[in-house]
Structure formats: structure tokens, C-alpha cells
Amino acid sequence: xxxxxxxxxxxxxxxxxxxxxxxxxxxxxxxxxxxxxxxxxxxxxxxxxxxxxxxxxxxxxxxxxxxxxxxxxxxxxxxxxxxxxxxxxxxxxxxxxxxxxxxxxxxxxxxxxxxxxxxxxxxxxxxxxxxxxxxxxxxxxxxxxxxxxxxxxxxxxxxxxxxxxxxxxxxxxxxxxxxxxxxxxxxxxxxxxxxxxxxxxxxxxxxxxxxxxxxxxxxxxxxxxxxxxxxxxxxxxxxxxxxxxxxxxxxxxxxxxxxxxxxxxxxxxxxxxx
Amino acid sequence: xxxxxxxxxxxxxxxxxxxxxxxxxxxxxxxxxxxxxxxxxxxxxxxxxxxxxxxxxxxxxxxxxxxxxxxxxxxxxxxxxxxxxxxxxxxxxxxxxxxxxxxxxxxxxxxxxxxxxxxxxxxxxxxxxxxxxxxxxxxxxxxxxxxxxxxxxxxxxxxxxxxxxxxxxxxxxxxxxxxxxxxxxxxxxxxxxxxxxxxxxxxxxxxxxxxxxxxxxxxxxxxxxxxxxxxxxxxxxxxxxxxxxxxxxxxxxxxxxxxxxxxxxxxxxxxxxxxxxxxxxxxxxxxxx
Numbered sequence: 001x002x003x004x005x006x007x008x009x010x011x012x013x014x015x016x017x018x019x020x021x022x023x024x025x026x027x028x029x030x031x032x033x034x035x036x037x038x039x040x041x042x043x044x045x046x047x048x049x050x051x052x053x054x055x056x057x058x059x060x061x062x063x064x065x066x067x068x069x070x071x072x073x074x075x076x077x078x079x080x081x082x083x084x085x086x087x088x089x090x091x092x093x094x095x096x097x098x099x100x101x102x103x104x105x106x107x108x109x110x111x112x113x114x115x116x117x118x119x120x121x122x123x124x125x126x127x128x129x130x131x132x133x134x135x136x137x138x139x140x141x142x143x144x145x146x147x148x149x150x151x152x153x154x155x156x157x158x159x160x161x162x163x164x165x166x167x168x169x170x171x172x173x174x175x176x177x178x179x180x181x182x183x184x185x186x187x188x189x190x191x192x193x194x195x196x197x198x199x200x201x202x203x204x205x206x207x208x209x210x211x212x213x214x215x216x217x218x219x220x221x222x223x224x225x226x227x228x229x230x231x232x233x234x235x236x237x238x239x240x241x242x243x244x245x246x247x248x249x250x251x252x253x254x255x256x257x258x259x260x261x262x263x264x265x266x267x268x269x270x271x272x273x274x
Numbered sequence: 275x276x277x278x279x280x281x282x283x284x285x286x287x288x289x290x291x292x293x294x295x296x297x298x299x300x301x302x303x304x305x306x307x308x309x310x311x312x313x314x315x316x317x318x319x320x321x322x323x324x325x326x327x328x329x330x331x332x333x334x335x336x337x338x339x340x341x342x343x344x345x346x347x348x349x350x351x352x353x354x355x356x357x358x359x360x361x362x363x364x365x366x367x368x369x370x371x372x373x374x375x376x377x378x379x380x381x382x383x384x385x386x387x388x389x390x391x392x393x394x395x396x397x398x399x400x401x402x403x404x405x406x407x408x409x410x411x412x413x414x415x416x417x418x419x420x421x422x423x424x425x426x427x428x429x430x431x432x433x434x435x436x437x438x439x440x441x442x443x444x445x446x447x448x449x450x451x452x453x454x455x456x457x458x459x460x461x462x463x464x465x466x467x468x469x470x471x472x473x474x475x476x477x478x479x480x481x482x483x484x485x486x487x488x489x490x491x492x493x494x495x496x497x498x499x500x501x502x503x504x505x506x507x508x509x510x511x512x513x514x515x516x517x518x519x520x521x522x523x524x525x526x527x528x529x530x531x532x533x534x535x536x537x538x539x540x541x542x543x544x545x546x547x548x549x550x551x552x553x554x555x556x557x558x559x560x561x562x563x
Binding site: 098147268 | 280393
């Protein structure tokens, strides 16, 4: 009786370990080759570097304008996510607490809009917003992210607010608090778990987004995915440098994840299941 | 008094977000549908042309090829991603001591954008594997997979599975741990084998997780662009272009705004119908608790 579960456990362990190696192997390959000279890479991409060179990284940092793209990515992600939290939490509070016909319809439209793929909008989108984009492309991009992120974020907040008893609002109102004060001083702090979820889901999407920045941003305002892609396209013959560029592109988000791992996992499971 | 306060509340809480949502989503959507019935050239529309743009789109043989290719990609990637993700979820929810490390490893590809992932795998398929295959005389990889339409399709599937299975794994983990422990204990006491428990108890009780994961992979499959662009770039001979890239090319590279946008509307309708069918069918298997 006892041997079977133990055998099963062993098989699970072996399969799991092999798979885990398969999942990280591409990263390992990129990292190893980023330290090698071009000749070594062509000779054998699997070999451990005989002599380590950091020159590739220096070249990549410079050529892909790493610090500039990183700053752009951080500014765009932080501002978009903060504004999304600000707007969608208020909208969700209004929709959840005002039990009227129009709030029901608005909520329904928001939920339905989540099925619309960006590709179905992008052509008229670019035609219509061209002046706005050429006036301030970073600002335009943040504005677009707020628009595209509102539906899911509001939906997540809405589910959470529905579970907060209305007695709390009523008590605040009796004490003379205005609607805005009641929301920001009392309700919003109670929603911290769902705020974390909204922040992580949106940050991951905006940080990695490619198509919209590609259409909107200019050279100076490139985000990290854009500059990585263009850099790789230009220097893919210089294998070592290209690999170093990829390592640089991967590092920030992986560090962010390792620091906030618990929030990531719970954020995604909550965000998906709702 | 009361109505004044509700009006104020509406303005304070929902006016701005709704305005931005309308400007960014609703206006271009309505506009886009309208443009498909005109002679719009990207700048102005002078007259209505009925269904001309749609007829032209469907007369384009490359559009049909793209639709077929995309449909195949969506179906195969849905099956592959979900099968792998469910397997990963089972491994990670077992009693292994290394389960947390494994979960991290499986999830990491998901953090990284499709473009970067695509480029990494382009290096693997084009350079790393080819050079290894030539060294050890390994026929399968001697010629880069990305130079052959059929193999490039499987390369797309492999990268998509690698990218999305970690995310869907989390969805399945959430489903698996939501099953009450006493139900599982009861089945153990009744002498059910682990396989039987899985098929007869776990899967039916977590059917909701399947509905969600299938929906997300379906939508992701139709919208896939980044990996497609960075891995195959649509090649060889535009034969691995998924629908997103096809629309992008038609409109922004070839300047066919009318047909490009009608194809985009067709894509929207296909996605909406496919999602509706999938969710309705999946919901039927969900158990009410």
C-alpha cells in the first residue's frame, strides 16, 4: 500500500525537475552566450565560456539606450497604473453603490468591451489620434492605457466593493463625511488586496506591451520591449551583444517578480478567477 | 437635494473614467465599423460603398490562408497550453518539497514580453540548435525550423506553450486548492485511486478554472502578435502570418485601410462568436456548489 504513493511522488519529482530545467534553459542559454565572444558562440552555443567578457554588456547598454528605455518604461508603467487605480476604483465604487438602471448598463458595456481585441480598433485609432500622439506621445500612450485598462480594473474593484457592507458608507455619511472623503478615507484603504491585484495585472501588461507603443512612441520615448526588439534586429549578427541586450531586457521584471512573488501569484489567481 | 447629490456623485466618481473609456474604446470602435462601409483611405471617407470592402477582403486568397492558419494555431495552442498547464498545476500542488521553486521556474517566461521571448527562441531555432545539430549530426534541427512553414508552426506552438502555460497553471492551481479537503478525504477512505479522484472529483469540481483558462487561451491565440513578429516575422513567404499581423501589414505596410479594417471587424466577430460558444459549452460542465 505504502510504496505506490511514494513511487508516484518520485515520478512527479523527476518529471517536475526535468520540466523546470526545460523552462529555464532558454534563459540560461542566453545568459551564457552573453558572456562569450562571437567566435565561441558560433563554435558551440552550449559550451561554458572559456574566458568571460563583459564587453557585450557595455556595447548593448550603449547601443540600445538601456537607461533611457528603462526610464521610459518605468515612467509610463507607474503613471498609467496609478491613474488606472485612481479612476477605476472610483468608477467601480459609483457603479457598485448606485443601484440604478444606467449603472447596470454601464457595467454591462464595460464587461462586454473586454472581448474586443485591440486589433479591431487600432486602424481607426491611429487615424483619429494622430494629432494627439504627435503632440505628446508619452502622454497619449498613458491616456490610451487608462482607456484600455478601465474595463478589467473596474470589474475587479466592483467585485470587491460588492462585498463591503453599505453600513460603512452610511455611518460615514451620518458623521458628515462627503462622498469623496468617505471613499478615499474609509473605503479605498479597505481595498488594499484588490488594489495590489489591479496594480500587478496592469503593470505586467503595460510593461510588456509592444504593439501600441510601436504605433505611438517615437525614438526618444521607446520603452524597453521596443528598444530590445529594434536592437536585436540591428545587431543579431553580433550574437554576444544581442544576447546581452536580451539579458538586460529580462532582468528588471524578474527582480520585480522575485521581490513581490506572493503578491504576483495571488494577484493573478484573483484576477483570473473573477 | 437627493437628486443633486447623486448628480454630483456621478460627476465626481465616474465622469472622467467613462469619458476616457468612451474616447479610447467606443469612438474608434464605432468609427471603425462605419469606415468599413465607406471608401475610407486612412484620411477621409467620401461615400458609402456598402459591403465592397468585405467582398474585397474575402476575395484576397492570403486572407483565407491567414484565417486557416490562425484557426489551426488557436485550436492547437489551446489544447497544448491547457494540457501542459494542468499538468504543471498537478505537479506544483503535489506534496513535493520543491514545489515552490518549481512554480517560480514555470511562471518566469510569463513575466517577459512576447517580443523578447520570440527573439530568444529565434536565436535558439536559427543559431543554437542548428549549430548543435551540425556538430552532433542531428538531422531534425540541421535546417532551421523557421525556414519551413510546417516546422515554423510548431515553433510558434512551442514558444506559446512555454510562454502561457505558467499563467494558466496559476488559474488551475487556484481551482485545485479550492476543492474542499473533506471531499478528497472521503474519496480516499472510499478507496478511490488517485487517477479516479482526479477524473471523477477534482476535474468536475474545478470546471470553472477550465472555462477561464480556455477562454484566456482562446482570446490570446486570436490576438497573438508579439511572438509571431519576433519569432517568424510571418515568414517564410508570409505563410506563418497570424491574423493580427496580417491586418497590421494590410493597413500599415500596404496602406489598405478599408480592407484592413474590415478584416479587423471580421476578426472581432470571429473572436466574439468563438468565445461565446466556448464559454457556453464549458459552463455546462460546471458543478454548482
